[in-house]
Amino acid sequence: MNPVKVGICGLGTVGGGTFNVLKRNAAEIARRAGRGIEVVQIASRSAKPQYDTTGVALTSDPFDVVNNPEIDIVVELIGGYDLARELVMRAIENGKHVVTANKALIAVHGNEIFAHARSKGVMVAFEASVAGGIPVIKAIREGLSANRINWVAGIINGTGNFILSEMREKGRTFEDVLAEAQALGYAEADPTFDVEGIDAAHKLTILASIAFGIPLQFDKAFTEGITKLTIADVNYAEQLGYRIKHLGVARRTEQGIELRVHPTLIPEERLIANVNGVMNAVMVNGDAVGSTLYYGAGAGQEPTASAVVADLVDVVRVLTSDPQNRVPHLAFQPDSLSDLPILPISDCESAYYLRIQAKDHPGVLAQVASILSARGINIESIMQKEVEEQDGLVPMILLTHEVKEQKIDDAITALQQLKDIVGEVVRIRVEYLG
């Protein structure tokens, strides 16, 4: 089957990421979508030599893309309100499906755009507009569709969360961290959208609409920024057992919907209170499921591209498959499953925790170290405890670097033959999940 033809408007951070991911993972994506996805045209204001656009038509005018009769799906990644709106409406008018990462566009013009798309029978997908690579729109619209949703609460601006995390962890002032975030490229030269909560309010507006089934009403969101937060309050909150996060909260009450973005104290034992740095997380509470949480990178080149490309796959699956086979059972088309073998545990690799009960004799540690070393097992750390009163044995705890399980098996066999080691060596695998 011919590949689906895609045009991208905007080759900035997210546009470049989208282009790269489509290219790098082309085979894997086609195995999932049932069809290839080909970028045939890109509109960019300036040349971007860092992307290899060989074979792709380039233009400086994004209207060339939305008017290109060859293109099936337009990806809008220029951001902002007016031009983006005009492009998306024209693309829909031209019968093209649209994928966008533009939260401002959806929060402010979404009602109009969706109505137009329905009238023309095209799809508009916008997963990347909220929380970057975290598929939280899909989770709420589809995964939690059984629930009467009670509330949604999210850390949905990475810049703001980076600033608050640094203030708490390092005792730095708001101004100081903001300057660094700007230097690192996390924050814009004009940081208003991030630090005043406007960006978060755009995203919260979208989340509230899909959670409660209400039209998009960005103008009614209450927004308070983090610019006035002081170290003093961060510290007092900590002493009381709380963390301060810039939270978007949408809650259903009997009187109506609360829709508000503001600094918020959260009990430190909540998982979401421990989401730090530029990471995002969204909690969704439903009457059947209770509280759920979705965590990941809420911005950045490839995390946002991950959501854009997932939306492309969603559209392509609709264009390509029978509706009842839209998503293959095992995610990949049945005729393209991989025959990668499942490894036996002896060929698996991880780090290890070993606990050895040794007699309190000199030289045991040297014997242990020598057995490990002979098998190429590197020791990350050793903890030797006091002699235990009952049995006169010394517990010795080792953490190893990552190594094949077979080597640990061999080492344990050898260790258990040492006369100064008593009982079985305890072995527990270690995963860093970094």
Next chain:
Amino acid sequence: MNPVKVGICGLGTVGGGTFNVLKRNAAEIARRAGRGIEVVQIASRSAKPQYDTTGVALTSDPFDVVNNPEIDIVVELIGGYDLARELVMRAIENGKHVVTANKALIAVHGNEIFAHARSKGVMVAFEASVAGGIPVIKAIREGLSANRINWVAGIINGTGNFILSEMREKGRTFEDVLAEAQALGYAEADPTFDVEGIDAAHKLTILASIAFGIPLQFDKAFTEGITKLTIADVNYAEQLGYRIKHLGVARRTEQGIELRVHPTLIPEERLIANVNGVMNAVMVNGDAVGSTLYYGAGAGQEPTASAVVADLVDVVRVLTSDPQNRVPHLAFQPDSLSDLPILPISDCESAYYLRIQAKDHPGVLAQVASILSARGINIESIMQKEVEEQDGLVPMILLTHEVKEQKIDDAITALQQLKDIVGEVVRIRVEYLG
């Protein structure tokens, strides 16, 4: 449009939850699905008077359900391998769509079931089979479809996680906690599937297949239980900065796929290391998105029903809508959006953190308390700090109970008129997210 007709096999915990959720949230679910969902028949081995099944045909023979020509979708909730397989294959043969929560069935017989479903053009959905109410199958199959997935790691057995959490938090032995879990109904009388990791291996087998595009191969999963874990190792791990979790890990390597369930040390700063009690969480690491995490209740009556009913909505959306309108933009059908108002911030309700700078005079606290009390604002806690050296002022920090914002606005206005209070009262909202 006529409602879609559903038959449920099994009225145990999950079956009862599914029936209740479909009934309680019928209106909201129909607004999302575009069509009502009606349970017309239930098969149950025994009478279950706790469910009001008025108007529903009851039978003790589940084959009555799968052979009922009136039924569009069969929900298989009897569990186990053989009878479930026979029922599901028969339902497919009869041209019915199938929703199941049965991880054992999918992990062991999924390849055969999916092939049969494709040949008959019917849908088989199984979101509830992994991690209960957390829509992690949807996240991987659709939300992360742009990624080459590197690894998946999950706490996917609530009973096991409850036992490990209690061992760590309370220093209890495995045997002691298991006995309590059995008494509480978290663990079965025969706990083998949970504590030996078989249940987790079923789920991990499914996750690995959808992550890497490999056939289901439960028989090749490595499984080690938690029965031999000792308090000593839990404590030593803690001293080294780790938590021990019963983790399912599926990792792509150059040689093949690692597929293993075992107790695992995880650095305590990882979010997943802080998932306690019966809760589940799954981390998915993709080459574009990086690490993401999905958290929620992995078992229980209504959380599991949440996933079963979401699958029903997925199927009904395909049966009801044009493919390009399958999921409404705002989750609910455009003609059924709600006109619930967005509340002004003065009508919103939360708890509050207030910081007041007061002169070090007697009686200030009484004045503050009286202003709050007069407005019906209850104080949760007060922290009064030492006199600050620079200005001779005493910072006074209060946490209030939940109250309308208008009352806090009034109180702050009154507080700022007190002559012993200097500067602005700092107000930060508090959310418990419990």
